[in-house]
Amino acid sequence: MLITLEGLDGSGKTTVWEALHDVYPDATFTREPTDSWYGEAVGRSMGDPDADPLAELFLYTADHANHLSETVRPALAGGDLVVSDRYSDSRFAYQGATLARADTEIQRPLEYVRGIHAAFSRPPDATIYLDVDPETGAERAGRSDKFERGGYLAAVRDNYERLIDADPGRFHRVDAARAPEDVVARVEDIVAGLVDR
Numbered sequence: 564m565l566i567t568l569e570g571l572d573g574s575g576k577t578t579v580w581e582a583l584h585d586v587y588p589d590a591t592f593t594r595e596p597t598d599s600w601y602g603e604a605v606g607r608s609m610g611d612p613d614a615d616p617l618a619e620l621f622l623y624t625a626d627h628a629n630h631l632s633e634t635v636r637p638a639l640a641g642g643d644l645v646v647s648d649r650y651s652d653s654r655f656a657y658q659g660a661t662l663a664r665a666d667t668e669i670q671r672p673l674e675y676v677r678g679i680h681a682a683f684s685r686p687p688d689a690t691i692y693l694d695v696d697p698e699t700g701a702e703r704a705g706r707s708d709k710f711e712r713g714g715y716l717a718a719v720r721d722n723y724e725r726l727i728d729a730d731p732g733r734f735h736r737v738d739a740a741r742a743p744e745d746v747v748a749r750v751e752d753i754v755a756g757l758v759d760r
């Protein structure tokens with residue numbers, strides 16, 4: 564079973580992901596961007612304010628393709644529970660928002676990014692969405708330009724809502740504004756329910 568953790572920057576994904584290690588010591592814990600050279604290329608692009616948004620989309624997507632073949636598919640084939648801190652929905656939400664702001668010919672960016680993945684990706688079985696408002700997320704993540712980053716994250720959040728509307732059975736929304744211990748407990752309950760099912 565493939566479970567993904569999604570949400571805005573600072574929503575608490577990594578906190579939850581780390582807590583789940585103790586509960587499921589035999590599971591495969593992974594993340595995107597990965598620490599492969601593809602992920603390093605993504606990191607270079609993220610650090611470049613002038614990075615081409617389409618090129619950046621394809622770097623993230625290349626990292627995803629390698630993540631699938633090197634980690635996710637082998638672990639699933641071996642019967643593992645796989646928990647990924649960010650996965651394809653991050654691309655749909657973030658690059659969908661980036662491309663909507665960019666000067667490109669692409670008319671429906673979120674649908675475009677989904678379409679690129681359709682032929683080769685492996686959708687999650689379940690996705691836990693840590694729901695936090697953009698300002699709180701940006702502040703927790705320590706963004707220096709809070710206003711601008713918050714504005715971008717608002718567009719990303721709108722995209723996550725569209726993804727949830729399109730596939731409500733896959734998403735499990737958790738109020739990530741609550742105290743960390745409450746968020747972790749709620750996520751552990753959800754994962755236990757999914758794994759026992």
Ligand SMILES: Nc1ncnc2c1ncn2[C@@H]1O[C@H](COP(=O)(O)OP(=O)(O)OP(=O)(O)O)[C@@H](O)[C@H]1O
Nearest residue numbers: 572573574575576577578703704739741742743746
């Ligand atoms: N529920 C919470 N309430 C308050 N602070 C939190 C909560 N969850 C996490 N934090 C804090 O917010 C910061 C970001 O948390 P974390 O790294 O888990 O989020 P993230 O979603 O993985 O962020 P990013 O996407 O930026 O990597 C950390 O300092 C963490 O301790």
Ligand SMILES: Cc1cn([C@H]2C[C@H](O)[C@@H](COP(=O)(O)O)O2)c(=O)[nH]c1=O
Nearest residue numbers: 572595596623648649650653654657658
């Ligand atoms: C996988 C993925 C990530 N991003 C963005 C989201 C964050 O701002 C950074 C780094 O991720 P972190 O887990 O929050 O450290 O990358 C993205 O825009 N598109 C993606 O596909």
